[in-house]
Amino acid sequence: MLFRFNTLAPSRLIQLSAHLSGQKRMFAGYTKTKFPLNTGAEIPAIGFGTWQDKESQEDAVFEALKAGYRHIDTARVYGTEPGVARGIQKSGVPRSDIFITTKLWNNSHHPDDVEKACDASLKDLQTDYIDLYLMHWPSPFAQSDKLFPKDGDKILAGKTDYVDTYKAMEKLVETGKVKAIGVSNFSKAELERLLKETSIVPAAHQIECHPYLQQPGFVKWHKEKGIHVTQYSPFGNANPVYEDGKNVPKLIDDPVLTDVGRKYGKNGAQVALAWGIAKGHSVIPKSKTPARIKANLDGDFKLDPDDVQKVDALDKKLRFNDPSESFGWNFYADLDGKK
Ligand SMILES: NC(=O)c1ccc[n+]([C@@H]2O[C@H](COP(=O)([O-])OP(=O)(O)OC[C@H]3O[C@@H](n4cnc5c(N)ncnc54)[C@H](OP(=O)(O)O)[C@@H]3O)[C@@H](O)[C@H]2O)c1
Numbered sequence: 001m002l003f004r005f006n007t008l009a010p011s012r013l014i015q016l017s018a019h020l021s022g023q024k025r026m027f028a029g030y031t032k033t034k035f036p037l038n039t040g041a042e043i044p045a046i047g048f049g050t051w052q053d054k055e056s057q058e059d060a061v062f063e064a065l066k067a068g069y070r071h072i073d074t075a076r077v078y079g080t081e082p083g084v085a086r087g088i089q090k091s092g093v094p095r096s097d098i099f100i101t102t103k104l105w106n107n108s109h110h111p112d113d114v115e116k117a118c119d120a121s122l123k124d125l126q127t128d129y130i131d132l133y134l135m136h137w138p139s140p141f142a143q144s145d146k147l148f149p150k151d152g153d154k155i156l157a158g159k160t161d162y163v164d165t166y167k168a169m170e171k172l173v174e175t176g177k178v179k180a181i182g183v184s185n186f187s188k189a190e191l192e193r194l195l196k197e198t199s200i201v202p203a204a205h206q207i208e209c210h211p212y213l214q215q216p217g218f219v220k221w222h223k224e225k226g227i228h229v230t231q232y233s234p235f236g237n238a239n240p241v242y243e244d245g246k247n248v249p250k251l252i253d254d255p256v257l258t259d260v261g262r263k264y265g266k267n268g269a270q271v272a273l274a275w276g277i278a279k280g281h282s283v284i285p286k287s288k289t290p291a292r293i294k295a296n297l298d299g300d301f302k303l304d305p306d307d308v309q310k311v312d313a314l315d316k317k318l319r320f321n322d323p324s325e326s327f328g329w330n331f332y333a334d335l336d337g338k339k
Contacts, residue, residue, distance in 0.1 A: 032068065032300045033277055037203040038226040039180045041131065044099055045277045046300050047071035048293075049232070049286030050080040052241070056288040061087025065098070067294045073206075073230075073284040074125075075103035075136055076117060077147055081124035089126065100125060101132040101206075101230075103184060104169065106327070107147055109140035109160040114168035118177055133169060133178040134206055137185045138162040139329035157328045162190065163197045170200050182206070182227070188218060188334050195225065204228040208337075209281065210236040211272055212251050214315040215336045219279065231276045233321060234283040235269055242320035256314055260307045266298065273299025275311040 033045035048064040050057050050073060057080045061072060065088065074084050081102060088098060102125065108117035122128060140158030142149045149156045172178045180203035183191065195201065205222060209215060209231035222229050235252050237245025251257070257268035266274070269285070269292075276283040277300060285296045303311070319337025324330050332338045 032297075035228060035280060035282060037132075037180055037228050038201055039203050041179060041203075042099075043132070043204070043228060043230075043282050044069070044071035045282050046273065046297055047073045047099070047101070047230070047282055047284040049284040050074045050084055051078050051286055052239075053288045054079050054083060057083030058086040058090070060288045060293065062090045063290045063293045064297075065091035065093045067297050069293075069297060070097055071099040071101070071282065071284075073101045073232075075134075076105040076108070076121055077103070077136065081121055085124060085126040095127055099131045100127065101134060101204075102130055103134040103136035103206075104165070105147055106137055106139055106141040106158070107144045107149060109135075109158055109162065109165040110143045111160070111164050111168035113143060114165060115172060115175075115177075118172055122177060129176060130178045132180045132182060132204055133172060134181070134204070135162065135165055135169065135183045137327065137329070137331070138183070138187075138190050139327050139331070140165070141327075155326060155328060163194060166194055166198050170198065173200065180204070184232075185331060187332055188221065191227075201225065202227050204230050204282075206230040206232055206284075208233050208319060208321045209276065210234050210251060211254070211257065211275055211311050211314040212236045212248075212316045212318040213320075213337050214312065216312075216315075218335060219281070223280070229279075229281045231281045231283045234272055234276055234285050236272075236318070237320055238269075239286075239320070244318075245320045248318065254314060256310055260303070260310055263307070264301060264303075266301065267295065269296060270299035270301070271303070271307075271311065274301050274303045275308060278303050278308045 034042040036042055048069045061084050072084055074080050102121045104117055140160040142156035142158045169181045182202040182204035184206035205227050219229050237248055252268040257271040261267050261271045273283045287293050317336040
């Protein structure tokens with residue numbers, strides 16, 4: 001008997017895979033859009049973000065895997081790696097079915113610290129490999145056990161060059177502890193220098209990107225270089241931590257998104273995700289709310305080209321995440337949305 005797995009409703013697939021392979025693999029078998037990385041691996045187009053609400057993440061990750069997500073985004077600094085591990089364990093979904101991204105934090109940029117930091121993430125994630133290991137920011141903090149080493153209120157900057165940090169990450173690939181490496185929050189000039197001075201082309205660059213901050217030239221350049229783009233904060237100013245987002249109406253309520261969505265029976269949030277996927281990007285929405293977790297996964301659908309163009313016209317070059325002042329580094333200097 002032949003099944004077209006990707007056309008079945010998620011709930012039907014869960015029943016079906018439970019029936020076919022028993023409870024241990026109870027949520028396995030659900031497939032949606034994936035994109036190839038320059039390593040030959042594939043990254044599921046929709047991933048599950050886990051920044052903030054640390055205490056909710058075990059349940060949220062469990063709900064996400066139950067709904068059909070197979071890509072989880074975390075980071076050392078979020079403190080959510082243990083919750084992610086517990087959510088995965090509770091789900092019974094095999095590790096090999098899940099794409100896990102985590103990130104090296106700024107206090108561990110010194111080449112002597114990179115493998116130790118990776119080992120700590122592996123331990124907390126209860127796994128022996130990471131699918132994608134990213135340098136979270138190009139900016140080093142002082143070498144420290146503390147995530148935010150400080151002198152008074154001021155974060156202590158480090159001296160390690162991000163090129164040296166990346167070279168230490170390259171060595172991790174040889175150990176098998178990480179399947180792919182990449183970066184996050186780099187400017188174009190920083191990334192150009194990295195490409196020139198290191199051996200492995202980053203598999204992915206995780207950046208703030210959404211219909212209000214599209215950066216068309218920058219994302220096109222990534223395609224030319226074979227670097228996959230992952231969009232973080234895909235709902236723009238939905239994250240309440242973004243102070244600058246409070247003075248602007250919510251991206252996900254933008255009438256263009258909601259009008260386009262009506263045609264497909266989707267909401268504005270789902271259209272924002274579908275737009276990112278139409279660009280060939282993975283998107284990593286976060287939610288601790290079960291109904292939203294499920295709904296966001298249905299943002300994996302195909303927008304007609306004229307609808308993609310309608311969303312393209314929404315670009316406002318609005319950047320919400322810029323910690324330049326507190327981190328002591330001028331991020332995004334050559335990119336859209338820099339204030
Ligand atoms: N590399 C980096 O520097 C970096 C920076 C930022 C984020 N990230 C990653 O990207 C992920 C996503 O970004 P983000 O957390 O900033 O923001 P986001 O996913 O764009 O938005 C999350 C916010 O939107 C709400 N929400 C989720 N689904 C919704 C829906 N369908 N309708 C209405 N509201 C909805 C969530 O609320 P509830 O949770 O209350 O439902 C939460 O407050 C993060 O979790 C993290 O993994 C990476």
